[in-house]
Structure formats: structure tokens, C-alpha cells
Amino acid sequence: MKMENENNLYESFASILRHVEETKPLIHCITHPITMNDCANLVLAVGASPNMASHPEEAAEFVSLASVLAVNLGNIADDRMEGMQRAAARANELGIPILIDAVGVSCSTLRRRFAHDFIEAYHPAVIKGNSSEIRALCGLDSHGSGVDAGAADAVTADTFAAAAGEFGAYAAAHRAVVLASGPVDVVTDGVRACGIANGTPVLAKLTGTGCMLGVLTAVYMSAHKPWHAAVLAAAAMGIAGEQAAQEAKGMGSFHVGLFDAISNVTLADIWKEKRFLLIQ
Ligand SMILES: Nc1ncnc2c1ncn2[C@@H]1O[C@H](COP(=O)(O)OP(=O)(O)OP(=O)(O)O)[C@@H](O)[C@H]1O
Ligand SMILES: Cc1ncsc1CCO
16 A cells, blocks of 8 residues: 655645636435435535435436436435436446445445445445445444444554555455545545544534535545545545534534534645545
């Protein structure tokens, strides 16, 4: 494994943010009602445009207008599964990159099978989940509890190198970038790995921060640099969470503060506040 030098990293982040500002990319999100509103607003907050159409009869038509397709397996339903497959098939035809957020796969055979088949058939550029969900996809023992990660699966500074190796092997086998969220987020394509130690435990107490990290990654994937997109999204979400937690009086103001912070965070903030664990 290797880590890029810092100049390349900074330039890639800058070019992604410039691309988003200049193109206001349309992000087609097929996701569940629990966090759909937050995901749509998150996409808007960072200067992109969301479309949440999921009906199987129209998903392919809508995705053809999009820059990126993000599918999220939370609260899965038959019509959304079909919508995801039809949209992904069209996305493949058109060269539109795909992100899959494997919500709940650690606790559901249905979702694990669906995710496996979807990844084999449509080759998403980014495979995302919390650490338990990614462990389940990798065939490793996993201690997820519903849609939450199990404490035993959390990646920390001490376990980052081992996790990067395990997730990197899966990423390389699927020619994808893996983004595993948690206290340390892991981003790897099997060649490069970065651990992002930014964030706060408060983020895990607001439902959908993982889903929001998924669509934020999708926004940045519009610049066709999926590894950098995932690192940048994890850093931005972590730093926005840190800023929101400093001001919050409780979970209500944290929720609002998170949106304030993510819509205002700059590359200069990210570069100053980033806490990356590098493999070299
Ligand atoms: N203990 C922690 N310390 C710092 N940051 C954390 C911690 N736990 C989670 N995060 C951050 O919270 C965000 C969401 O990650 P998490 O792993 O909780 O997602 P998730 O389980 O998929 O969430 P959800 O299912 O509610 O969408 C990420 O940005 C992650 O870095
Ligand atoms: C709480 C919950 N249940 C299914 S999805 C979801 C949101 C977090 O992924």
C-alpha cells in the first residue's frame, strides 16, 4: 500500500471542489425515507443538485441526466431494489459512476445477497458502509447491530493498518474504492489507503450521518476521482461534525449545526483540520 504525496492530495481536493462549483452536478440518489430529506438537503448544501426518483419505470430515464448514481440499501423495499438495478444498468451504459451504501448488510441476508449481486453486475466505483457492514461484505466476522456498527468492529488508529489490508483486498478484487466509516474512516482501493481520524462520537447519535457521508462522496465522485472523493468527503463530514459539536446544546442544534458547518467548510479548513493516518 502507498499514500500519495500531500501536494497531489491537495490538488485533487481542489479540482474536485472546483468541478462541483462549476458544474453543480445532478446526483441521483435511490434511498430510503428515513434519511432521504437530510440526504437531499446535504447535496444542496454543498452546491450540487439531488434527484431522489426511485420508481422502477422511471429510474433509468432520470439517471441518464445525472453525473453520479448513489444507491442506499437502508429500509430496503422491492420497488427500490428494482429501481436501483434498472438505474445502475443505464448508468453503466452511459459511464456514470455508481456508489453503493450497504446499509444493514451485516444483519440481513437479503441485503447481503442483493449487495453482492449488485456489485458483481454493476461494478460500483465506491462501496461504502460502516465498519460492520464492510466487514460483512468482505466475509469477515461482523458484529453489527441493525444499521449500527458493533463496537468490536470499530477501526481505531491501532487497528487501521490491519483494516486497510483486509478492506483493500476486497476493494482490489472488485476494482472499487471501499469507504468504511467509524471513529477512523478507512478509504482504500487496495493500492492506496487513508485513515481519516476526524469526527466526533456525536455524529453516530444522529441517524443518517453515514447516509449523508454516502451522498457527499457521490457529489465529489462527479469529478471522476473516486478515491480522492471518498477521502475528501470523510474529512469534510468529520470536520463539520467537530465544528457542530463545539456549538451544540443537544442533538437538535447539532443537527442544524452540522448543516451549517458542511455548507460553510472550505478547503483551507479541511487542509488545516485534517487528521489522516497514512500508510507508507
Ligand atoms: N466514534 C466516532 N468518532 C468520530 N467520528 C465518528 C464516530 N462514529 C462515527 N463517526 C463519524 O460519523 C459519520 C457516520 O459514520 P457511522 O459509521 O456512524 O455511519 P452509519 O452507521 O452508516 O450511520 P447511519 O446508518 O446513521 O447513516 C462518519 O463521518 C464517521 O466518521
Ligand atoms: C434507522 C435506520 N433504519 C434503517 S436505515 C436507517 C438510517 C440509518 O442508516
